[in-house]
Amino acid sequence: MSHSPLVEKAVELLHQATRQAPVLDLACGSGRNGLYLVNQNIPVVFADIKESALEQVENAITRHHCEEKSMVNFWQIDFEQDNLKPLADKSFSAVIVFRYLHRPLFEQIKQAVISGGYVVYETFTVDQPQFGRPKNPDFLLKHGELAELFADWHIIYSFEGVIDAKNAEVNNGSGKQAIAQIIARKPLL
Known part of the structure; x- marks a missing residue:
């Protein structure tokens, strides 16, 4: 599966930012976007609840990116555990989420990104159910919510x-998806 075009739009910005800290690929799944960044010599922390997803990413790196192994870390974590703040005291040059x-993670994400990161x-947005899954409103952004x-x-x-x-990655047969996208820079302190 190929990476999102959105990560390509951000790659030059991420190159500049990663001099201070790695990029977090939050809920990385197959790692398609983080792997693209690793191919661009950007250090990435792959984080997911599923050990099998992280193993899949590690296998892809072993097969194709042996020389980049030093730029990669893996973090198995459940971001949805009650009363857990997994991003507290963490610092990343960027957080990518696809x-x-x-x-509940939004404030943690914002705090974990370094100044200028x-x-x-x-x-997906609330318009997605007309094209397929997901349909649960808990997993769908309201209009204008991300911005x-x-x-x-x-x-x-x-x-x-x-x-x-x-x-x-999620093809519903219609060939259409309702999404929201953003690239935003944290203000300098």
Whole structure:
């Protein structure tokens, strides 16, 4: 599965930012976006609840990126445990999140990004059910929600609408997906 075009839009920014800390690929799944960054010589921490997902990413790196192993770390974590703040006391140059939504994490994500760092976020909106899964409103952004969450950051890129997703990781048969995307920079302290 290929990476999201959104991560390509952010790659130059992430190159500059990662001099201070790695990028967190939060709920990385197959790791398609983080692996793209590793191919661009950007250090990445792959984080997911599933050990099997992290093993899949590690196997991909072993097969294709032996020389980049030093730029990669793995973190098995359940980001949705009650009363757990997994990102507390963590620092990343950027946090990338694709096709995952757990609203209680937003403030933690914002705090974990270093001053001048970035968030790259893409997930489904409330318009998605007409095209397929997910249908649960807990996993769907409201209109304008993503831009509003990062309104106090410098928004570099923002999109909300329907895309042609024939090659997307979650293909629903219609070839369409309703998504919101953002690239935002945390203000300098």
